[in-house]
Amino acid sequence: MTFRPLHDRILIRRLEAEEKTAGGIIIPDTAKEKPQEGEVIAVGPGARDDNGKLVELDLKEGDRILFGKWSGTEIKLNGEDLLIMKESDVMGVIESEASAKKVA
Numbered sequence: 001m002t003f004r005p006l007h008d009r010i011l012i013r014r015l016e017a018e019e020k021t022a023g024g025i026i027i028p029d030t031a032k033e034k035p036q037e038g039e040v041i042a043v044g045p046g047a048r049d050d051n052g053k054l055v056e057l058d059l060k061e062g063d064r065i066l067f068g069k070w071s072g073t074e075i076k077l078n079g080e081d082l083l084i085m086k087e088s089d090v091m092g093v094i095e096s097e098a099s100a101k102k103v104a
């Protein structure tokens with residue numbers, strides 16, 4: 001089954017949280033917070049402006065993003081826990097060092 005978000009919505013897979021602290025302490029599953037970092041799986045075509053013109057999204061599939069702790073709606077699709085949220089709920093894109101050097 002495939003899923004295509006509508007309008008300015010995106011489908012996100014949460015990235016796994018760290019299991020150890022910087023000091024080496026192992027965090028049990030019950031004490032872990034949900035990660036606020038994810039990977040974009042699918043994007044909608046975009047939103048319409050006041051004139052009815054389609055405005056494409058800045059995000060694309062494969063982007064690593066940061067989002068708010070309570071952002072989005074949790075769904076289960078093909079046995080996997082995913083999030084659907086609007087592009088405006090995304091705080092930023094995490095770029096790798098290699099791609100950041102190309103831009104500079």
